[in-house]
Amino acid sequence: IYTCPSSTTAIVFLSQVSNKSSSDTYYATLSVSDSSASTVRFLAKDIQIPAAAAANLIGGKLVLEAGDYLQVNTSVASSGDVIVSVLEIT
Secondary structure (H helix, E strand, O other), X not given: OEEOOOOOEEEEEEEEEEEOOOOOOEEEEEEEEEOOOOEEEXXXXXXXXXXXXXXXXXXXXEXXXXXXXXXXXXXXXXXXXXXXXXXXXX
């Protein structure tokens, strides 16, 4: 959903996922890839999102370095919309 550009530090304030279904519950997972350490960390794993609801998957601020990226997966393809609020510092 977001990759921090080169020569940039980014502060992520919000990552919200909404469930577009009016009848089914889905699950969302948010992970961050740390390019300097070659690691992937889960920030939220299998968070239940009821029908026609939303969830904020980041509880506080998250700092990303150049090349780091956020990824959201849902239990059913195309089941959700994602919004990310990011401040980039160059």
